[in-house]
Amino acid sequence: MMLSGKGVFISKTSEKKRQNPKTKKPKSLYYAIFTAIFALAALTIFLQPWSTNEANKALLPSNEENDSTNEEIGEQPNLPLRNYFKQDGDVAYFLGMGNEYASFKETTAWLSDNYVEVQEDNGGAVIQKVYRIQQNAIELVYEEIIEEEKKSFTLAQLNQLDSLHIILQWPIVSGETFENKSVTYPVNFKTPYKNYDNLIQISEAVEGGKNHFYYDDEDGLIAEQYIMNDGDEVTSVLASINEPPITK
Template sequence: MKWRPFLFAVVVLAAGCGDEVVQEPAPVEEPVIEKETDVPSKVNLSSYFLKDGQIAHFVGEGNEFASYTARTVWHDDRHVTVYEDNGGTVMARTFRVEDERIVVVREEGEQYEDYVPSDGELESLKPLYTYLQLPLEVGQSFDGWTVTDDSSPLETPLQTFDHAVVLEKIGEDGSIARSYFAEGFGEVKREFVMDDFIVSSMIEQIEEPAR
């Protein structure tokens, strides 16, 4: 019978331990780490023109005027004139680079001398039409043009472009005009399609200005 007091003591001790409240350690809060999000950088529309004095040579197919040169002349950081010489005439287009679009403010054929605007003249010119407009994404439309591809691979005699932007306009007669643009170069290909008749021009060389 000597075991009973010992057993009773063990039971009492166990019961007493059962009444104790065990404090659980407070959860440790892990530091919140902000994840970096991919924020697209704003497109610099000035990069859709060549540098001042550079001349792009285009090789053409389909008619005798499909090959041409395009000479770029910057007037200031917002206005640039491109002279297209196809061997038959010279077309001069003056562009204004705005925050969200590029507009044509002057367009003259038979321009055999450089356009030299007077002070304040460029700012006074009204937009004739929109040349490019952000965002350059599929579905974007302006002045009859629609972006049909914003990351098209394009092989030209100059180089292969991995992410060309393709603009398309459909005429009332069913013809299709397409222009291909590459950042850092501007327009690198254009084509006109009417049934089985195709006229195309692709960039093949960039000539640096004479020193």
């Protein structure tokens, strides 16, 4: 059967349609890709301020750096007065002049972060002392001669002890007074153990004279003096730590 020219064109066109049918899938694919790109761009814009803040945080100094800065401008770490005691287990030897009991052995034992026990053995008696370290003061909370064995405390019991008196007060300011004690700082003092040039001197008037105590921020107590009104003096000075002193 013969087809006209028009019929042949229609027939070929129909055949082409069958071979390459039109579809909307490519347009849908392009639309999906475009939507994804747009969403990604929007998300990037949304997150940019947060990312910038995180980057800025990374440039800030760490806590350690801040702590260092605080120390440089005078701010002190927690319990700075801990430094005015010797290390746990240290045995210090003091040489005395003016009295047979002026020489003594001092043993330090840390009971907790803010409680320290000091035993003083002068050959005639052993005295047990317990100190409480506060943020702004060192308090003597227990002082007794050991008869048979030293007294033991739980932390709860230590917390219940009243302050007998204050040993040091923070901040250290020369000329300040507390509990009828006066502060002189800094003070030089020569001992058989070493020469000190940055000591705290605590002075107090007592019956018959005046007491002076000298403290170092690494070695703790390094000397005691009792100067009587008549000029006589009893002195104890640090001679060695953790080994008996060499005496001539």
